Amino acid sequence: MKAAIVPQYGTPDVIKIEDRPIPKPSSKEVLVQIHASVVTTGDWRLRAAAYPRGLKLVGRMVSGIFKPRHKIPGVTFSGIVVAVGSEVTRFAKGDPVFGVANKGGHAEYIAVVEDSAIAVKPAEIDFAQAAALPFGAATAYHFLKRMGRVQPGEKVLVTGASGGVGHLAVQMAKALGAEVTGVASARNDAFVKELGADHMIAYETTDPLSQGPVYDAIFDTIGLFDFAKARKILRKGGRLLVTEGAWREVFQMMVPWRQNGHRIKFGVSEPDAAELEELAAMSKGGLLRPVIEARFPLDEISEAHRAVETRRRRGVIALNIRDQELSSVAA
Ligand SMILES: NC(=O)c1ccc[n+]([C@@H]2O[C@H](COP(=O)([O-])OP(=O)(O)OC[C@H]3O[C@@H](n4cnc5c(N)ncnc54)[C@H](OP(=O)(O)O)[C@@H]3O)[C@@H](O)[C@H]2O)c1
Structure with missing residues (x-):
C-alpha cells in the first residue's frame, strides 16, 4: 500500500x-x-x-x-x-x-x-x-460540553473561530444552546457567521478584551489570552477553556480560590467510540x-x-x- x-x-x-x-x-x-x-x-x-x-x-x-x-x-x-x-x-x-x-x-x-x-x-x-x-469536533465537544459544561443561554466566546477546531467549536456551542461570539480576521466575518455565530469580532479592528465582563465561557483555541487577561471579560463563575496549555495553566487549574469564581480548564481531547457516535448523530441531524x-x-x-x-x-x-x-x- x-x-x-x-x-x-x-x-x-x-x-x-x-x-x-x-x-x-x-x-x-x-x-x-x-x-x-x-x-x-x-x-x-x-x-x-x-x-x-x-x-x-x-x-x-x-x-x-x-x-x-x-x-x-x-x-x-x-x-x-x-x-x-x-x-x-x-x-x-x-x-x-x-x-x-x-x-x-x-x-x-x-x-x-x-x-x-x-x-x-x-x-x-x-x-x-x-x-x-x-479532531476538531471531538476537541470542541471535550472542551465545551465535558469540561466547560456550557449551558443553554450562556454567552460563549470562541477564538480562532475559522480554524480547524474553532469552526466546529462555533457549531458545537450553538448546538449546546449558547449565544456565540467568534474571533477571527475580518476576511472570515461571513464564514464565521455562516457557521452560526451570533456575533463576530475581527481582531484587527477590535480588541476582544475591550468588552468588559460579558462571557460565561471563553474557548481559546489558539492561545490568544492568558488567564489574567481572559478574566477581564469573564462574568462571575466564568470559565476559560484552553487547548494550548502548559505547566502554568496546569498550576492555575489547581488553585481553588479565584475571585468571582473564575476557572481555567486545560486538557487533552481523547474521544472514545461513544463520543464519536454522538458526533456522528449530531452530523446526521445537521448540527455539525x-x-x-x-x-x-x-x-x-x-x-x-x-x-x-x-x-x-x-x-x-x-x-x-x-x-x-x-x-x-x-x-
Ligand atoms: N488540547 C487538545 O486536546 C487539542 C486538540 C486539538 C487541537 N489542539 C491545539 O489547538 C490549537 C488550535 O488548533 P487548530 O487546528 O484549530 O488551529 P488552526 O486551524 O491552525 O487555527 C488557525 C485559526 O486561528 C485563527 N487566528 C490566527 N490568529 C488569530 C488571532 N490573532 N485571533 C483570532 N484568531 C486567529 C485563524 O483565523 P484567521 O485566518 O482569520 O486569522 C485560523 O482560522 C493548536 O495549537 C492545536 O495544537 C489541542
Whole structure:
C-alpha cells in the first residue's frame, strides 16, 4: 500500500510516499481501506516537533527524542471495512467507518481494534468530513460540553473561530444552546457567521478584551489570552477553556480560590467510540458540518502540511486517499 512516511523532523518536504505492507488485522481488529483523512495541527506538530511553549521536552519524549517514533503520520481516518478479525462483532465487511488513528491514518489501509475509537460514518457527510470529526469536533465537544459544561443561554466566546477546531467549536456551542461570539480576521466575518455565530469580532479592528465582563465561557483555541487577561471579560463563575496549555495553566487549574469564581480548564481531547457516535448523530441531524477548505491527494501531502502550517486555514485540510470523487461525495 501507499503510505506517507516522516523519517525525520523537519519541513513539509521531509514527508515521502513509500510502499508498505498492508497491515494484517488480528482477531480483534478490523482492516479499513482509507478513503480520506485530514492533516491537523497535531500532524504538523508531530512532523516538525513544533510543540507549544513549555511542552517541547515532553513532546519529544512522547513522539521520539531524535526522530519520530511512528513513521506513518495521520491521527484520523475514514473509509470502508474490508476485512474483520474472527472475534469482531461491532463491524462487518463493507461498513463505512471513521475514527481515531493516533498514527497511521495517512496510508491506504489501517488495522484498528474494534473497541477503540471507531464508529459508523453517517451518510449525511462525506469521508473527508467524517475524518475531521475525531479532531476538531471531538476537541470542541471535550472542551465545551465535558469540561466547560456550557449551558443553554450562556454567552460563549470562541477564538480562532475559522480554524480547524474553532469552526466546529462555533457549531458545537450553538448546538449546546449558547449565544456565540467568534474571533477571527475580518476576511472570515461571513464564514464565521455562516457557521452560526451570533456575533463576530475581527481582531484587527477590535480588541476582544475591550468588552468588559460579558462571557460565561471563553474557548481559546489558539492561545490568544492568558488567564489574567481572559478574566477581564469573564462574568462571575466564568470559565476559560484552553487547548494550548502548559505547566502554568496546569498550576492555575489547581488553585481553588479565584475571585468571582473564575476557572481555567486545560486538557487533552481523547474521544472514545461513544463520543464519536454522538458526533456522528449530531452530523446526521445537521448540527455539525466540518467545512473542507481544500482536498489534496496523498501524493501531495506536503502541500497539505504547508496549508496547515500557515495557521490561517478556514476549516479543514483534507487528504483524499482512495479516490478523489468517491471521497468528496456522501456515501
Ligand atoms: N488540547 C487538545 O486536546 C487539542 C486538540 C486539538 C487541537 N489542539 C491545539 O489547538 C490549537 C488550535 O488548533 P487548530 O487546528 O484549530 O488551529 P488552526 O486551524 O491552525 O487555527 C488557525 C485559526 O486561528 C485563527 N487566528 C490566527 N490568529 C488569530 C488571532 N490573532 N485571533 C483570532 N484568531 C486567529 C485563524 O483565523 P484567521 O485566518 O482569520 O486569522 C485560523 O482560522 C493548536 O495549537 C492545536 O495544537 C489541542
